[in-house]
Each structure stands twice: as structure tokens, then as C-alpha cells.
Amino acid sequence: xxxxxxxxxxxxxxxxxxxxxxxxxxxxxxxxxxxxxxxxxxxxxxxxxxxxxxxxxxxxxxxxxxxxxxxxxxxxxxxxxxxxxxxxxxxxxxxxxxxxxxxxxxxxxxxxxxxxxxxxxxxxxxxxxxxxxxxxxxxxxxxxxxxxxxxxxxxxxxxxxxxxxxxxxxxxxxxxxxxxxxxxxxxxxxxxxxxxxxxxxxxxxxxxxxxxxxxxxxxxxxxxxxxxxxxxxxxxxxxxxxxxxxxxxxxxxxxxxxxxxxxxxxxxxxxxxxxxxxxxxxxxxxxxxxxxxxxxxxxxxxxxxxxxxxxxxxxxxxxxxxxxxxxxxxxxxxxxxxxxxxxxxxxxxxxxxxxxxxxxxxxxxxxxxxxxxxxxxxxxxxxxxxxxxxxxxxxxxxxxxxxxxxxxxxxxxxxxxxxxxxxxxxxxxxxxxxxxxxxxxxxxxxxxxxxxxxxxxxxxxxxxxxxxxxxxxxxxxxxxxxxxxxxxxxxxxxxxxxxxxxxxxxxxxxxxxxxxxxxxxxxxxxxxxxxxxxxxxxxxxxxxxxxxxxxxxxxxxxxxxxxxxxxxxxxxxxxxxxxxxxxxxxxxxxxxxxxxxxxxxxxxxxxxxxxxxxxxxxxxxxxxxxxxxxxxxxxxxxxxxxxxxxxxxxxxxxxxxxxxxxxxxxxxxxxxxxxxxxxxxxxxxxxxxxxxxxxxxxxxxxxxxxxxxxxxxxxxxxxxxxxxxxxxxxxxx
Numbered sequence: 001x002x003x004x005x006x007x008x009x010x011x012x013x014x015x016x017x018x019x020x021x022x023x024x025x026x027x028x029x030x031x032x033x034x035x036x037x038x039x040x041x042x043x044x045x046x047x048x049x050x051x052x053x054x055x056x057x058x059x060x061x062x063x064x065x066x067x068x069x070x071x072x073x074x075x076x077x078x079x080x081x082x083x084x085x086x087x088x089x090x091x092x093x094x095x096x097x098x099x100x101x102x103x104x105x106x107x108x109x110x111x112x113x114x115x116x117x118x119x120x121x122x123x124x125x126x127x128x129x130x131x132x133x134x135x136x137x138x139x140x141x142x143x144x145x146x147x148x149x150x151x152x153x154x155x156x157x158x159x160x161x162x163x164x165x166x167x168x169x170x171x172x173x174x175x176x177x178x179x180x181x182x183x184x185x186x187x188x189x190x191x192x193x194x195x196x197x198x199x200x201x202x203x204x205x206x207x208x209x210x211x212x213x214x215x216x217x218x219x220x221x222x223x224x225x226x227x228x229x230x231x232x233x234x235x236x237x238x239x240x241x242x243x244x245x246x247x248x249x250x251x252x253x254x255x256x257x258x259x260x261x262x263x264x265x266x267x268x269x270x271x272x273x274x275x276x277x278x279x280x281x282x283x284x285x286x287x288x289x290x291x292x293x294x295x296x297x298x299x300x301x302x303x304x305x306x307x308x309x310x311x312x313x314x315x316x317x318x319x320x321x322x323x324x325x326x327x328x329x330x331x332x333x334x335x336x337x338x339x340x341x342x343x344x345x346x347x348x349x350x351x352x353x354x355x356x357x358x359x360x361x362x363x364x365x366x367x368x369x370x371x372x373x374x375x376x377x378x379x380x381x382x383x384x385x386x387x388x389x390x391x392x393x394x395x396x397x398x399x400x401x402x403x404x405x406x407x408x409x410x411x412x413x414x415x416x417x418x419x420x421x422x423x424x425x426x427x428x429x430x431x432x433x434x435x436x437x438x439x440x441x442x443x444x445x446x447x448x449x450x451x452x453x454x455x456x457x458x459x460x461x462x463x464x465x466x467x468x469x470x471x472x473x474x475x476x477x478x479x480x481x482x483x484x485x486x487x488x489x490x491x492x493x494x495x496x497x498x499x500x501x502x503x504x505x506x507x508x509x510x511x512x513x514x515x516x517x518x519x520x521x522x523x524x525x526x527x528x529x530x531x532x533x534x535x536x537x538x539x540x541x542x543x544x545x546x547x548x549x550x551x552x553x554x555x556x557x558x559x560x561x562x563x564x565x566x567x568x569x570x571x572x573x574x575x576x577x578x579x580x581x582x583x584x585x586x587x588x589x590x591x592x593x594x595x596x597x598x599x600x601x602x603x604x605x606x607x608x609x610x611x612x613x614x615x616x617x618x619x620x621x622x623x624x625x626x627x628x629x630x631x632x633x634x635x636x637x638x639x640x641x642x643x644x645x646x647x648x649x650x651x652x653x654x655x656x657x658x659x660x661x662x663x664x665x666x667x668x669x670x671x672x673x674x675x676x677x678x679x680x681x682x683x684x685x686x687x688x689x690x691x692x693x694x695x696x697x698x699x700x701x702x703x704x705x706x707x708x709x710x711x712x713x714x715x716x717x718x719x720x721x722x723x724x725x726x727x728x729x730x731x732x733x
Contacts (some may be wrong), residue, residue: 004225006217010034010162010210017135017217019225028140028227032132034163036120038068041132042113043140049107054294056102062090062114062129064367069119074365086366088400090114090126094133096507097150097179097187101134103143103232110142119367122165127152130179131214138222143232147222148186149214150179153207155199160206166368174199176504178207182215184513187506188492191408194458194500197522205515240288240295247275248296252303256315261346261434261482262387264315272296301487308484309473315483316345321524323463323479323531328443328539330451337551338452342444344479344532346434348385351444353452355551356423357597358587375414377426379403379441385433402438403428406462409442409495409503410449413457420455421554421595435481436464442495442503443532450540453547460502461532462495465521469510476521478528492518494525498533553604557594559615562682564588566614566643574614582607614642618675618684623691628669636665638673638686646684648673653688664688 003020016033023029026042033039050057063080064087066073073080083091094114112133116125130150137144154164154172161168169175176190185208192199248271255267276292307313312320324345333339338353361372379402383390395403406428414424426448428441439462446460466480467490477484485491489510495503506513547553559567567588568575578586584607585597594611598604618624624640631637635649653664665671673686 002225004221006221006224008213008217013163015163015214017131017221019135019139019221026136026140027142028136028138030132030135030139030221031117032128032135033118034123034128036118037116037123037125037128038118039114039116039125039128039132041129041136043133043136043142044111045140045142046109050109052290053107056099056106057109058095058099058102059109059111060091060095060098060114060133061111062087062094062126064125065115065117066367068116069121069367069369071367071369074370084364084366085400085404086126086364088397089404090129092397092401093126093150093177093179093187093189094129097130097148098133098137098144100186100509101137101145101148101181103145105232105234106143108142112136116367121368122167123163124152124166125367127163127177131218135218135221138218139226141227141230143229146181146183147215147218148179148181149211149218150177151207151210151214152177152190153203155203160203162207162210174203176200176203176207178204178211180208180211182212184208185211185506185515185518186508186513189505191412191495191503192501193412194497194502196500197519197526200501200504200522201515201519204518208515240291241298243279244275244292244295245299247278248272248299252300253307256300256304256307257313257317259316264483268300304483304487305468305470308468308475308477309470312475314477315481320475321478321527323528326532326535328447328536330447330540335550337548338448338450338454340444340447340451342440342447343432344436344440344443345481346432347437347440348430348432349437349440349444350429350431351441351448352427352429353445353448353454354425354427355452355454355547356425357552357554357585358421358423358595359585360423360425362423374417374422375407375411375424375426377403377407377410377428377441377445379406379428379430379438381430381433381437385430385437402441405438405493405503405505406441406445406495409460409462410445410456412502413446413460413497414449415455415457421556422454424449424454433482435485436462436479436493438462439464439493439495443536447536447540450543451548452551453544455543458497458499459533459536459541460495460497461529461536462493462503463525463528463532465492465494465525465528466490467492467508467513467517467521474517476517476524478524490521492521492525494522494529496529498530552597552599553601555596555604555608557596557608557611557615559592559594559611560617561590561592563615563617563643564590564592567594567611578607578610582610586611616641616644618644618646618678620675620678623672623674625670626673626686628665628667628671631661631665631667633661636661638671640673640675640684640686644684646673646675646686648686648688652676652686652690655689 001020001024005016005018007014007016013035017030019030022040023042027044029042031038031040072078114129127150134148138147151162153176154161154169155174156168156171173193174195179187251271255271258264258267327343329341332341336352337355340351342349361374362376363372379399381399426445430437442460442462449456464480466477466484466488468475468488490508492506575586582603584603587595596607626638626640629637629639635647637645638648639645650658650661658664672691673688674691676687677685
């Protein structure tokens with residue numbers, strides 16, 4: 001097979017797509033490279049359609065390979081194991097982009113596997129994965145209708161950048177991942193630091209121009225190396241649709257407008273079963289019965305869409321812009337650090353905030369390396385929230401994706417670790433769901449954080465927008481129901497503060513969406529977001545002044561880095577002793593930041609006292625009660641507090657001449673001394689005579705017969721004749 005390659009210049013960098021060298025037994029495989037970051041995307045499919053399915057059986061599996069980054073994975077087995085959140089989110093991004101682009105009626109089992117081959121620590125792999133999946137489908141025989149491409153857009157110092165480096169993204173106030181065709185956008189994922197709707201639209205338009213160019217080089221590659229596309233017979237409208245419509249047309253509106261999700265579902269199911277029973281009679285053909293069920297779904301979908309487009313009426317009786325009733329309760333649970341029960345219509349989220357220490361930080365090990373995070377949000381969607389029975393397992397792709405979206409919405413308002421030295425975990429438990437539980441999680445998270453006393457910059461609210469489009473008729477829906485999500489054409493989630501947008505996510509079921517419609521949707525979303533923020537403000541408009549009484553306290557002390565060894569002690573003996581004696585957690589970093597963490601105020605103060613005592617620094621002019629540790633000819637070394645000794649020179653022992661330090665001090669004596677100097681190197685000079693001046697304590701006087709020669713001879717430490725008098729301080733040498 002001949003190797004084919006296409007290229008595109010993005011500024012000074014080169015994006016290329018190549019096929020014909022790797023994975024040649026796949027239906028389609030490509031390598032996509034951007035500088036020294038390379039990914040492999042390989043597509044395979046079964047030969048025959050899967051029977052009895054009304055959806056596309058597509059699986060996208062993105063898996064990191066740490067060897068691509070020159071790393072060995074962590075863990076006991078030292079190999080890649082279960083997919084990380086990053087891998088799951090990347091798989092979702094690709095799936096959401098390419099799924100709408102398959103031909104109607106295609107039902108073959110299809111799998112796309114994407115692996116990084118090389119990672120240069122500068123350019124992300126996930127944005128290349130979207131383009132790689134599309135390119136592998138374009139050259140395959142699978143019925144993929146049009147190329148889609150992915151780009152990431154950042155903005156640094158006001159300048160929009162396509163596919164910025166990882167370092168540039170850290171400085172960017174916009175982080176937007178876009179995918180689309182030459183005609184329109186298909187998927188939007190990302191957010192910003194309270195950016196305006198106009199800024200978001202500008203970033204989308206900028207990104208779409210690059211998407212068009214990448215789609216064109218995919219067409220070039222398909223023209224060079226593409227295989228003949230398989231023919232998919234277009235499904236004809238079954239005769240059963242007409243039969244069902246005739247039976248249910250007069251009763252369908254009443255069933256659709258039944259108040260309440262559960263009651264509506266029961267009414268529609270009863271209407272469907274009644275119509276099928278009447279049409280089937282004594283016939284027990286399961287194939288015909290299944291066809292009638294499918295026909296009822298088609299009739300229901302078209303009826304609901306027409307009702308929205310022609311009457312401006314929705315299943316729960318609202319108009320297109322109306323938000324469902326909202327109720328909010330904070331401090332909902334007695335022992336949590338912060339909590340909120342947020343209910344909007346038939347969607348309910350119980351959101352809790354937990355504050356922890358640095359030991360509770362989340363450690364992430366991915367392609368870029370290992371790092372820690374001090375804020376994270378988890379989202380749980382138990383089956384009972386939609387009245388179902390399912391096996392309880394770990395979080396699925398949907399839960400990870402919704403949690404990531406809510407986390408991204410809240411993260412821009414979280415205080416820095418310097419301002420609020422806690423690890424923050426937020427958990428959203430969905431107790432009831434009928435549309436946009438992720439946006440309910442955003443609202444509940446903001447309220448829960450404020451209830452805990454976390455000083456977030458501003459409250460954040462989220463809303464899900466929908467779309468129904470038939471030809472020239474368009475309806476944009478605010479705060480969509482689950483039915484409207486399932487039967488509509490778009491799910492567009494927007495979250496932010498009063499000042500701007502912090503997160504967006506868009507999925508569509510049609511082939512694309514133009515920017516003008518997105519502008520309309522964003523304007524309507526802003527009105528809905530402000531309405532929800534008004535409701536939140538009625539309950540709690542800003543963080544509580546004090547931390548929740550159940551929340552632990554953290555005290556931060558800045559010490560000189562040289563004092564770190566005093567806190568740690570040999571083999572960690574000192575810090576372990578503090579923990580054992582006080583029950584507090586004590587953390588010390590390399591910059592000299594000491595964090596003391598405790599749920600008990602008395603224990604906290606005890607630990608603070610110990611740390612401050614150990615790490616205190618000598619203060620000029622302060623009198624300390626020191627202990628004589630060593631005596632020399634020229635003075636005494638006195639420990640004024642643990643780890644800090646100072647020299648009390650012989651001239652500072654008394655106002656009169658002292659021939660011998662030992663005439664005044666002995667090792668082990670506890671004596672008052674005053675700090676008279678701390679030089680730039682940290683050496684401390686002490687004075688005994690100044691410490692006792694003006695007190696009742698008298699200076700010690702030496703014996704009249706004392707001389708240094710006798711003293712050394714008597715002590716047995718040094719012999720020899722006396723060296724004579726010392727003279728004054730300035731000429732003693």
C-alpha cells in the first residue's frame with residue numbers, strides 16, 4: 001500500500017495526516033502529527049449490521065501510552081490499566097463529534113481505537129484524536145458523510161491562538177475545543193474566565209476557519225487513498241407509521257401534555273399499547289409488533305417537534321423561554337461542611353462540599369506526568385433518579401463527562417491555594433432527573449461552596465438550551481426536559497456568573513449548526529442564567545463570613561527554609577511527635593510554608609504553639625531565658641530556644657572585667673540574655689549584663705585570686721602558664 005501524506009501550516013507549525021504505513025489491516029488508519037506529537041487512529045467495523053438496534057453501535061476508545069512521553073506508568077504493575085478520566089473524556093469528545101456524521105441506516109458494529117505514538121509535552125493529543133478519527137473514517141469504506149476536524153482555541157493577551165501549547169493554555173483566559181465540518185460546528189467543549197458571549201462567538205468563528213482548512217486536507221487524503229464507500233439502503237417510512245398515526249392522532253396531544261414525567265410516560269405507554277393491541281388483534285408476530293412500537297416513537301417525535309415549532313408549546317406547558325420552578329435549600333445536612341439541595345422542576349441535585357488538607361489532594365498521573373489538584377468535583381447518577389433498576393458499578397463515561405463539565409464551570413471562581421489553603425471536594429448526587437442534571441450540579445455546587453464559607457469569587461449558574469429545526473422553522477428552548485433532549489436537535493449547556501461564561505458544552509444530532517443560531521441560543525441562555533442567579537441570590541448571595549462549624553481549621557505559618565529541618569527532625573521525629581501529641585496534621589513544603597490542620601481548636605492552638613516555638617527567630621532587643629550549652633575562652637554559647645544558639649561574649653558578662661567565663665557561667669545554667677545583634681548570616685550576639693540591668697538580679701563577680709592559667713591547670717583541660725590579662729575589647733589581641 002502506498003504511503004500518502006497531506007499537510008497544513010498552522011502559523012509556523014505543521015499539521016500532517018499520513019496513511020499507508022501503520023495498521024494496514026484496519027478498515028482505515030492514519031497518523032496525525034502536530035510538531036512532535038503524533039497519534040494513531042484505526043477504524044474497524046463488522047461486515048453485517050447488528051440486528052434489532054435503533055442506534056449506531058459505535059465505540060471510541062482513546063488510550064494513552066506513557067511510552068509516547070518517555071515515561072513508565074505508576075502503580076504496582078507498571079503498565080496502563082483502566083482508562084483515566086482524561087482518556088474517558090477524550091473518547092467522549094471523539095464520539096460526540098463523529099456520531100452525527102454517519103449515514104442514516106448504518107448499524108454495523110464500529111470501533112475506533114486511538115493511541116498517542118509520541119508526545120512532545122507541548123501539544124495536546126486529544127484535539128488531534130478528533131481529526132484522526134475522522135480521517136480514518138474518510139479513507140475507510142464506512143458510510144461517513146463528511147470530514148470533521150478538531151481544534152483548540154486559546155487567547156493570550158487578547159490574541160486568539162489555534163492549537164496553543166500547554167504552557168500558552170495556562171496563561172489563556174479562553175480554553176475552547178471545537179469540532180465541525182466545512183459548513184458548520186458540530187461540537188463545542190470548554191470554557192473561560194468569565195468571558196462574554198461576544199468573546200465566545202469570536203473564538204468559535206476563528207476556530208471554524210481553521211476547521212474548514214483541516215477538513216479540506218482530509219478530502220485530499222481521501223481522494224488519494226480512500227476506499228469505495230459501502231452502499232446503505234435508505235430506510236423507507238414504514239406503513240406502520242400511517243397505521244399508528246390514524247389510531248393515536250386524536251389522543252396524542254392529551255398524553256404528551258400530561259403533567260409530570262412519570263405520569264406523562266405512563267399515559268404515552270398506555271396509548272401506544274392500546275393502539276398496537278387494536279392493530280395486532282390476534283396476530284402474535286413479534287416482528288410486526290416491534291415495527292409498530294418503532295412507528296409510535298416516530299409519530300410521537302414528529303408530533304412533539306411540530307407542537308413546539310407551530311404552537312410554541314412544550315410537553316410541560318411552558319413557553320420556549322420559560323424556566324421551570326426552582327427551590328433551593330442550603331445547610332441541608334447537619335454534619336457536612338457545606339450542602340445544598342437544588343431542585344429545578346423534576347431535576348434534583350444534593351450537592352455537598354468537603355474541606356480537607358494537603359494530604360487529601362487528588363494525584364493525577366497522565367501523559368504529561370504526575371501532578372496534584374486541590375479542587376475537584378464528582379457527579380453520581382444512581383439508577384433510582386430516573387426510576388430504573390440497574391447494576392451499580394463505578395462511574396461511567398456519562399458521569400465522568402458531566403462531572404468534568406460542572407467542575408470546569410466552577411473552577412474559575414475557586415480561590416487560590418494561597419488565599420484558601422484547603423483541598424476542596426464537591427460531590428453532586430442526582431436524586432431526580434428530567435433534564436440538565438449537570439447544570440443543576442453547577443448551581444448546587446456554587447451554593448454548597450458558599451454555605452461552607454469557601455470565598456468563591458462569584459456564584460455560578462448553568463442552563464441547558466435545546467433546538468428544534470425543520471427546514472426554515474427554528475425553535476430555541478430554554479431549560480430543556482429529558483424528552484426535549486431526546487427528541488430535539490441540540491443540547492447546549494452554558495454556565496457562568498453575572499460577569500461572563502465559565503463553561504460551555506454543545507452536542508448536536510444534525511450535521512451542523514451555524515454561528516447565527518448559536519448567537520441566538522447564547523443570548524437566550526444569558527437571560528435564563530441571570531434568572532437562576534436571581535433565585536440563588538434570594539437564598540445566599542455570597543459566601544458565609546465564617547467557615548462552617550463542622551469544617552476543619554487550617555493555620556498557615558511562614559518559616560525560614562533553614563528551619564524546615566528543625567520542624568522535621570532526624571528521621572521525621574519532631575513532626576511525628578507534634579502529630580502524636582496534638583492530633584493535628586502538619587505539612588511542610590520546600591518554601592517554608594507550614595500548614596497545621598485540625599478539627600479541634602484547642603489541638604490546633606497547641607500545635608501552632610509548638611511550631612512557633614521551634615521555628616521562632618531571634619528578635620533584637622528581646623530577653624530570652626537561655627541555657628548555657630558550651631563555654632569557650634572568649635564567651636559562652638547559649639541556646640535561647642531549640643535550634644538557635646547565640647554567643648554571649650566575655651565582654652557582655654558584666655560591667656567589670658571578667659577573666660574567665662567559667663567564673664560567671666557553668667554548662668547547663670539557665671540565664672537571662674538579651675539579643676543585641678543578628679548579623680546577615682543569622683549569627684546571634686547576646687548580652688547577659690544588659691539582660692539583668694535594671695532588675696533585682698545581681699551580676700556574678702569572679703573570685704579575686706582567679707587567673708586563667710590556674711583555671712585551665714586545675715580543670716585538667718589545658719596546662720601552661722597564664723597568658724596574662726585580656727585587656728579591653730579593642731586591643732585584646
